[in-house]
Amino acid sequence: MAEEEVARISVAVRCRPLSEHERSNMVQSICRVMDGRLVILLDPGASAAHDYLRQDKSKEKRFAFDQAFGPDADTKTLFTATAEPLIKSVLQGYNATVFAYGSTGAGKTFTMIGTPVEPGIMFRSVEEIFKGVATVVDEGTESFSISCSFVEVYNENFRDLAGNSDREGILDLREDPVSGSYVAGIREIQTESVQEVMDLLQHGNQRRTTEPTAMNVTSSRSHAVLQVRVERKGNPSNPSGSLLGKLSMIDLAGSERAAETKNQGVRLLEGANINRSLLALGNCINALASGSHFVPYRDSKLTRLLKDSLGGNCKTVMIATTSPGHLSYEDTLNTLKYANRAKNIRVRAKQNLVTPDEHVSQYEHAIADLRNEVAILKAKLAQRSAAPSDVIEGADENVLKEASENWKLEVIKNLESRTSMQRSLIDVERGLVQWRVELDQAKEMIVHEERGGSSPSSRRSDARSLEDWKDAIAQIEENIKENIETRRSLAERLQQNKTAGKELQKQLSQRVLNEDLRAFLELIQRVQVLEVERLELDHFWEIHRHQLEQRDQEIAMLREQLRLRNQHIQQQRQELSDEKVPGHVFLLGSTLAESSPVQQRGPLRVMQAWAPAREDDEDRVTATFSEEAEDFLQDKINWRALEVPMASQIKGLAQLQQNAGTSRLIAAKAWKDPSLRSIPESRAPRRPLALAQGGVAPPPARPPPREPSLRSEAREGNSSPSQTRGSTCPPLRRKSSLEEKTLAPLAGRQPSMGDMRGAPRGLLRAHGVAVPQRQLDKNLGGVREKSRLRARSEHSRLGRVGRALVTPQRF
Ligand SMILES: Nc1ncnc2c1ncn2[C@@H]1O[C@H](COP(=O)(O)OP(=O)(O)OP(=O)(O)O)[C@@H](O)[C@H]1O
Structure with missing residues (x-):
């Protein structure tokens, strides 16, 4: 019975030392590793204490990982702590993956491939596999078969690094129900010794697409994947069948920012593709970490290849590499955030026991999975086009076109009438304000006339009599009444119009089939609605302005009254004090x-x-x-x-x-x-x-x-x-x-x-x-x-x- 292990992705961080070039350029090291787990990213501006803008704005960040390695740690130490435990699992028939993630120049290639002096994870893993195999073989009757493949994903295409010709065609990615994703047509090299794998690595690495960028003189422009398959026969746990272990080791291209790498032309396009696949990787990590049912593996070739490693039947170690320099603060922070997120991904590794029956049942499972996926995709397709076909079943294209055209006309009509009503409402409101002002004036005139004082009007040539003013007031009051009624009915119609607009909005997905047209119409409608909303705001602003003006006038009047009253009081006091009335x-x-x-x-x-x-x-x-x-x-x-x-x-x-x-x-x-x-x-x-x-x-x-x-x-x-x-x-x-x-x-x-x-x-x-x-x-x-x-x-x-x-x- 195949054993299953549920575990989290193990995340390790490796911070490389400052390069000579960086030292000579006075680059500050801001990455600290403590207790073998804690990574502290210091505030790059902390040294600039004189800069008052940066004061009290510390950007220091702390992260805890499964393991963390500082600049002094060598690759051997890193390997022992991270990848070595996986080798045993691979020999037991498990899938395992080690991949390095980080910004360009952070040390991914150094960590994964390494140099002849300090071989990387890939070499050491293969070496360890061979060691393990040798031990087992020496002990008993079991036999092993080890094969390797080395491939790069460049510009979203697979290229076999084990080949000899640059003109070799682009390979296709397929999914095998038993062994998972595989690159069809890739060379599987049967290896008998570590040296063969080392040769393959060196050969492949030379063929790998690298270019100097502003950040790294030997920047890898592709993701390199070394896969080692170990088939173990004669194991007591599955004597009639075999155990199939697979170790994937991936040196990802650097996540990079175009502005910093100063790339142009082809390099820029490469960068865009690298970032696209890394973005897809990030999305997958996010989806897996949040427990989402849908993981967008299909968004890039890289994630399709890593599907098993990330969320399937696999034990996975992620090594996040970081540059210690203060100039790389943002990149390092992003890397650490990604890595931190990846900690939450759970994987379910299962021993790959291959028996004839097992084989069949695995294929059955795989077919069932594929059927599920097809169903999901069908449902997605249906979602896109189901609405119209449900609503207007059997209708021909012309009818559907007409329906969407009608919807468009209705929406336009709705918005046009809303705009015009809104404008009318503003006019009515303005009229009301005007009439009220006139009413006040007329009333004032009447008061003047009744007091017999010389009113402003009586000094004018068009002086009106008291009766005239009373008539005018009656007329104005009538007008105000009418305006209030018009305003009420307009507001009512406006409300109805808005309700109708919302209804039309709801019908959009059913009546307009073309997705682009729908998006376009939605945009148009939004613009129109915003226009109407702007009118509404104008309207309220207008009312508000009038009210403020009125208040200003009242305040001015009251101030004048106060001034006159004070003047009068002053005069009276003066008279009283002047003793003009002695006795x-x-x-x-x-x-x-x-x-x-x-x-x-x-x-x-x-x-x-x-x-x-x-x-x-x-x-x-x-x-x-x-x-x-x-x-x-x-x-x-x-x-x-x-x-x-x-x-x-x-x-x-x-x-x-x-x-x-x-x-x-x-x-x-x-x-x-x-x-x-x-x-x-x-x-x-x-x-x-x-x-x-x-x-x-x-x-x-x-x-x-x-x-x-x-x-x-x-x-x-x-x-x-x-x-x-x-x-x-x-x-x-x-x-x-x-x-x-x-x-x-x-x-x-x-x-x-x-x-x-x-x-x-x-x-x-x-x-x-x-x-x-x-x-x-x-x-x-x-x-x-x-x-x-x-x-x-x-x-x-x-x-x-x-x-x-x-x-x-x-x-
Ligand atoms: N741990 C380390 N110790 C010493 N030197 C290192 C270490 N890590 C990286 N380097 C050096 O830093 C430089 C950049 O490293 P590397 O090429 O591995 O970066 P990278 O992340 O693969 O970059 P890219 O994504 O652009 O390929 C190399 O010169 C490498 O030798």
Whole structure:
């Protein structure tokens, strides 16, 4: 029974020493071998530390192999570790292969063929075979028959290196179900001694196609294959038959890069063929390593020849040779990567026992294999042409042509209409943007017209009336509506068109039979689709651009508004600070506790006033309140002096009036606080409600100007609330409790700030009856119980802020 051994391809790396030529050219050695297994490829730029571009970009690589040999290792050592174990297997009837792979000049030929001084693997293997045979023969009754062949694969053709004539024809590769691939017509030389094989090697090597290239003066331009067949008869394991062992030793041509070898003409073509077969070898290695079911052996003559060695019935050793020079970094790295990948290939070596029965069954297996292969190829062929024949069975060529022509027309139509729809969509979008801009303008015009301002249009000769603008707006809105509808329907049709396009795409393989035409049409369609996609992008870009433009306009508008507002504020502040209104106090509003339940007595209000400062004003106005109230106010209200207020903060205008040595603070304008509203007269309480009164005593040096209109509104020396009535300051009346919840005592009126009778100089005084809110009750404590609270405000500077506590007064 034939034994079967499953094993991985054994991969060894051999790094040659630097040549004399390389040394004299200062080539750096960057390949290191450690522990007999590890190969370290150093970063070729590491020595160039001054080059900042290379810093921190180390290209150092490490690989582990079954075995690794450095520059010092001789071929004998390499042979002992790699090929020698195979010889025993070959003598036991196994197939074995040793092949050297590497870039040009890396030492493949040196390793495989060697020199007379240092013979390579081929010679040593043959020698070992003969030694083994001799031993066995000496021991017993077995007999051996050894034959050799030496062939090269040059430019994808086989050439017999054992022949004598250069004109010998090109040989063909065949597959034998038992012995595997073989070159038909090749000379099989029966050898009796090592010397004969050595002669054959030398003879063949001389005939081998070698040419000097820039990388190697004796560069092998072909793959050389030495095969040794050993037939062993009389072995106890197969006494009636024989054991058939085969050793293949291959010196591959160098993998090379055209740019580096500087090859031209025929050399370049050779290089292309060498690379093609090495590429096919690489693909096979990749397929085998990844466990793929399909291995492209047929892609080159070389891989067809190596079919058994790589993935079949064979024990295989790969020797990857590398150059140590830093100039070969890329080539060496590639070689190591290949070798690293090849480590994963599994081979299944089986003893070749040849018996008559075995022979038949092997042929049967081979036929079955071939049948399988034929089936696979048939299936591939069918794949190419099955689709049309399935779909249009029996149709003649014209019909098929017509079908593909129709498909082409449909696709073109589909894409054309898509393009046109896309363009329409862009137009509609542009229209929409335009109409929206016009709509905004028209609306702006209407606002101007309604305000009675001089709108930009009213200054134009084609000035339109308000009605015209309203008509225009209606028309624009109608147009926008139509555009939106068109856009919707276009988008819908576009979507349908895309779906139809995809459907057509699916039908391509069935409707277009010619593969080239199909590829061409696919290309055309792709171009068209890209064109449409570009249009789509244009479309979105257009929309986006408009949106950005709109935003820019809005930002510009807002900036302008902000500028105007700041300008206005600045002007107002300037006016307020310029003391152009001396004697006036601006009321800053009031704090109104609207939601507080005021009950019968009304809410507590804090009123703020501000007056422009005068340089010569020495008045010191301080706020003083009743003890309890002051405690509260200091706790709860921020009394810090305000800066010049903004116009919008000013709620009213009071006048500081001086009259016979006293001043009055009179609110001369109505309060504009929108939270305040008038009390309907009918609902006004019967009793009048006094407002706070206050005033500032003028400096004695300046007699107060008299203003009759205002003087009549506030009677000097009378703090009675009823006396504050006047045309500009009607008295407040007591409100119902309901009204008091939401109504300030000053609501809608122009309150007089009261007389300034006897007020000390520099005092802004307000007094009234304090009726605090509920939540203030506890803060104010006893204040609540008091029927009257005199609140005197003293401010640090009238030029800043004056505040007066104003409360409804109960009688
Ligand atoms: N291990 C080694 N020790 C000493 N010299 C070596 C070694 N390996 C290779 N050389 C020398 O390097 C040179 C190139 O080697 P070789 O011709 O074997 O390279 P190659 O890989 O076969 O190149 P090509 O693919 O171009 O044929 C030769 O001069 C060879 O003698």
